[in-house]
Amino acid sequence: MKLTDNHSHKPKPDDRSDNVEKLQNMVQDTIQNIEKSHETMRFTDGEEKQAIETKNKRREEAIDAMRNEIKDEYNALD
Template sequence: MTDNHSHKPKPDDRRDNVEKLQSMVQDTIQNIEKAHETARFIDGEEKQAIEAKNKRREEAIEAMRNEIKDEYDALD
């Protein structure tokens, strides 16, 4: 059985990338805030794990903000 429809990749549509990335940054910030609240009530290794995860989240936010700038510049 042959497929009469050719499978073409979708064109690269970057118009909404900035908006999506900004939403991801906001979600990540909210996750950091929730984790800070949780960390107030625990200690030891679990608290250290939360702090380490938040550090990675902060690094991810920085990377996403750089990507937002790149995407915004690409729209020109």
């Protein structure tokens, strides 16, 4: 026996009210990851150190992007 769902599924409304807070938390987490990686780099060299530096560069770029998105989200709340 096959059951059918006669209820229409409506998408949840777009709730952006906490996006700024979530993005700020993501920035803080990323900054903490960079700080932890600096500690790790003290004990590494060569390719591993280069890989960490490359990853930190991407993290810094991500932070810039998140900060821009925070500004956009904040302005969208007005």
